[in-house]
Amino acid sequence: MTDLATRARTLLDLHTDPEILVLANVWDVIxxxxVADVPGVKALATASHSIAATFGYEDxxxxPLELHLDMVRRVVQAxxxxxxxxxxxxxxxxxRTAARAIEVGVVGANLEDQMRPLDEAVAHVEAVMAAGRAAGIDFVLNARTDVFVKAAPDADRQGLVDEAIRRGKAFLDAGAPVVFVPRLVDREEIRQVASALGERKLTLISPPGAALPASELQELGVARVSTGPFTQRVALTALQDAATDIVGGGVLPATTRALN
Structure with a gap:
């Protein structure tokens, strides 16, 4: 395995490449x-929701952070x-959490602002970036703003876009290389945010039935698209469907592959 600094630089470069970085989030070693064995996969991202669910915890x-970090360490080593x-x-x-993540081999992270006061959220971004510098790596912080996550259903959409841009720019100014805006799925709204933040500065999540294809997001200037907990839900849906079929008198799918 390459050294930590090289892996960090590789991840950073993947966010600035002309080709969008597509990450299918993972939650355990298998x-x-x-996912790592899929041709074209160049990096991995863990999903906190999925890791928590694996151990029976709510998102x-x-x-516990110790348990969370232990699973991530196992992923890194695998x-x-x-x-x-x-x-x-x-x-x-x-x-401190960033420093501990780096200790287990992590070279990037998502950090939620949870709509805290902007100065507090910016200070958190700065603390994470400082941890990366202290470790001697180009830590790839995907600074998340929860503008759309926390918004009321009847909120003014343009106001949300403007606030996402305001917070995103502040996080970029604080050193974060990219900004994550979950629940941003409308094409024109994505165009506005991506244009305001700059080329390859915006990252998104791909919810089933609502997301634009990665190829279109690339054309809009998006740096990265990930899947969050949805990949685990795909796996669990397949499991429950297979169990339903076999309990109902059927058989397991003939397309099943020996992946473990």
Missing amino acids: SARV GENI VDIPVSMDFEAGYGDPG
Whole structure:
């Protein structure tokens, strides 16, 4: 496996390449290996929601950080490509959590702002970036703003777009290389945010039935698209459907492959 600094630089470069970075999020060793073996996969990202669910915890930093980090460490050790971790809002101390993630081999992360006051959210971004510098790596912080996640259903859409841009620019100014805006799915709204933040500065999530194809997002200037908990839900849907079929008198799918 390449050294930490090289993996960090590789991950950073993948966000600025003309080709959009597509990440199918993973949650344990076998999911990491299966995804890493897919041709064209150049990096991995863990999904905090999925890791929590694996151990029976609700999303939202309910899984103990030690347990969360241990699973991420196992993922890092199982593959030879860069790994980014979703450490939610930083478990109360984003800088320290980033340092501990780096210690287990992580070279990038998602950090939620949870719509905290902007100066506080910016300070959290700065703390994470400082942890990366202290470790001697170009840590790839995917600074997340929850403008759309926390918005009321009847909120003014243009106001949300403007606030996402305001917060995103502040995070970029604080050193984050990219900004993550979940639940941003409308083409014109994506165009506005991507244009305001700059080429290859915006990252998105791909919810089933609502997301634009990665090829269109690339044309709009998006740097990265990931899947969050949805890849685990795809796997669990297939499992439950197969169980339903076999319990109902059928058989397992003939297309099943020996991936473990």
